[in-house]
Amino acid sequence: MSGPAVEVTGVGRVFGRGRDQVVALRDVTFQVAEGQILGILGSNGAGKTTLTKILATLLEPSTGTARVFGHDVRRELRAVRRLTGVVFGGDRGFYGALSGRENLRYFAMLAGVGRRAIRAKVDDALADVGLAEAARRPVETYSKGMRQRLHIALGLVAEPRLLLLDEPTVGLDPVEAERLRGTVARLRSTGVSILLTSHYLLDIERLADRVLILSRGTVTMDTTAGEFARSAGFAATVTVRGRGPTPQRFDALGATAEDVEEQGGVWTVRLRVPEWGGGTFERLSAALAGLEVLAVDVAPVRLEDVYATVMGRLSADEPTGTRAP
Amino acid sequence: MTDRLLTAAWVVWTALRAEQRGMRTRPTVVVVSVVQPVALLAVVAGTRSLTPDRTSVVVSAVVLTAMWSATVWTAGGVLRRERSYGTLARSVTSQFSPSLVLFGRSLGATLYSVACILASSAAVIVLLRLRVAVPHPLWLLAALLVVLASGTALGMLLSCLFLVTRHGLAWSSALIYPVFILGGLLIPPDALPEWLRWVPALLSLHWVHEFVVGLSSGAVRATPLAVAVALTMAYLVAAVGCLRAAVDAGRRRGTLELV
Numbered sequence: 001m002s003g004p005a006v007e008v009t010g011v012g013r014v015f016g017r018g019r020d021q022v023v024a025l026r027d028v029t030f031q032v033a034e035g036q037i038l039g040i041l042g043s044n045g046a047g048k049t050t051l052t053k054i055l056a057t058l059l060e061p062s063t064g065t066a067r068v069f070g071h072d073v074r075r076e077l078r079a080v081r082r083l084t085g086v087v088f089g090g091d092r093g094f095y096g097a098l099s100g101r102e103n104l105r106y107f108a109m110l111a112g113v114g115r116r117a118i119r120a121k122v123d124d125a126l127a128d129v130g131l132a133e134a135a136r137r138p139v140e141t142y143s144k145g146m147r148q149r150l151h152i153a154l155g156l157v158a159e160p161r162l163l164l165l166d167e168p169t170v171g172l173d174p175v176e177a178e179r180l181r182g183t184v185a186r187l188r189s190t191g192v193s194i195l196l197t198s199h200y201l202l203d204i205e206r207l208a209d210r211v212l213i214l215s216r217g218t219v220t221m222d223t224t225a226g227e228f229a230r231s232a233g234f235a236a237t238v239t240v241r242g243r244g245p246t247p248q249r250f251d252a253l254g255a256t257a258e259d260v261e262e263q264g265g266v267w268t269v270r271l272r273v274p275e276w277g278g279g280t281f282e283r284l285s286a287a288l289a290g291l292e293v294l295a296v297d298v299a300p301v302r303l304e305d306v307y308a309t310v311m312g313r314l315s316a317d318e319p320t321g322t323r324a325p
Numbered sequence: 326m327t328d329r330l331l332t333a334a335w336v337v338w339t340a341l342r343a344e345q346r347g348m349r350t351r352p353t354v355v356v357v358s359v360v361q362p363v364a365l366l367a368v369v370a371g372t373r374s375l376t377p378d379r380t381s382v383v384v385s386a387v388v389l390t391a392m393w394s395a396t397v398w399t400a401g402g403v404l405r406r407e408r409s410y411g412t413l414a415r416s417v418t419s420q421f422s423p424s425l426v427l428f429g430r431s432l433g434a435t436l437y438s439v440a441c442i443l444a445s446s447a448a449v450i451v452l453l454r455l456r457v458a459v460p461h462p463l464w465l466l467a468a469l470l471v472v473l474a475s476g477t478a479l480g481m482l483l484s485c486l487f488l489v490t491r492h493g494l495a496w497s498s499a500l501i502y503p504v505f506i507l508g509g510l511l512i513p514p515d516a517l518p519e520w521l522r523w524v525p526a527l528l529s530l531h532w533v534h535e536f537v538v539g540l541s542s543g544a545v546r547a548t549p550l551a552v553a554v555a556l557t558m559a560y561l562v563a564a565v566g567c568l569r570a571a572v573d574a575g576r577r578r579g580t581l582e583l584v
Contacts, residue, residue, distance in 0.1 A: 013579075015578075015579060050579075053579070056418075057418055057576070058414050058418060058576065058579075058581050059576060059579045059581070060576050060577050077418070078420060081418060081419070081420060082420060090411070092410060092411030092412075093410070093411040093412060093415070094410065094411075094412065095343065095346075095347050095410060095412065096410070097346065097347045097349065097350045097351075098343065098346050098347060102343065102346060105339070106339055106340070106343045107415055109335070109336060109339045110415060110416065110419035110420065110421065110426065111419065111420060112419075112420035115331075115332065115335045
């Protein structure tokens, strides 16, 4: 099928009226290509969940249009739901007295899985998330991580073409979280489009092709993952520890010293290097020539650094006055 | 067409079974469907000597009284429970009509409750050696089917109303005793003040009771049963409309919580 998997144009959402009115989304426009993973970042109340709910047909936009594979989320609800899987994390969302399999079977039926295929698909989904052995136990006996995995199985069981993932790795241990990232990456390779909302920037870093930042209901950045990483303004942090007089300039590296510390004749300097390429090590050697260096540590820029830098920049630029829900 | 009907039946069946499995561990079910009919029957049987036809009337009243409690607390609470479990959005925004899903769940709750009420009432009748007159068993079976349908439809309607108000638990408590009294299940309607005597006419269970009272004296009066059927249909239509309105309003206001 040609055309984007998700097409959001000028979407706004307002809750309440009059003085209690809250603008959750304002003129949000973006697209997700088929087979692409879009990571959505934003602080609490930025409008991420509102946007996800609109695409899941749980909430109507106040203005604008949103389409999933060409189907309007306001008018073609059933078509949108047939193509979309939703994974919202948390402890709730299941019948505690029913087993994992019974829950999954029931929700798979609601999601439109045919009665002839349901048994095999439920078994596959349970195996995919590692719950096959616990499938007969009541969900109320499940740990938080197991419930999260069941949420994921629930989103996958109907084999959707668009997957909306809201904080999918919350509650998972590192092994499980990595396993989930593998599942998501595998889904992308089969052409599934994914909208991923996460506070764990590692998820975005590892999976997203593009990054969209929502701030107070507005899209403030929509870029490729690579561009986003570069938007911090530096490529790596170099930490140098040495003895003797504290160096002030590192001209050969094109970097300025930050966080200079000195203790007992030993100094530590952190440098933010704007670019990292083939000649960087040579320039670093030249910059450190003549110094009594004890240790050098190089760390490539992390998404956390980028996010903190970008959000800091945004909060300095933004006007106040719009309340988020 | 056949496939669509089969799929609809499968949806109802799956929803019904899911509801019944959930009911196995719910203490409310034991209270309203076992303790209540047993207590009422034991009290009535112990206070006066009953003729078989009078016992039939008493059993009918007890079963229908328990049925009303069960409808309010089990079938009537389906959507309220969905909200507290965090499953409401998935249940009402699925590939199928939310009314079909709710019908299945409400039917599951009603069947379970009726089975418990009948089993516990039968146990008391046997234990206390009460003699019950059943002059027209097939008509009694018809009445039982109307009770099932009526409980299901009424449960759907209450479920939607409790969802709209967002204070379902308070309304559940508030509705129990007024209907016991005003519905003519515990006291005869002619004992009510004249200006309140129209209330029982709105309750299908009251008409079923009228029908059973007639049966116990040997008379088959179809009118009360027909009125009960008509009221059941009205409950069903109102429930479907109410659910559609509630879901649409939920999508507009953002009150369909996903989890």
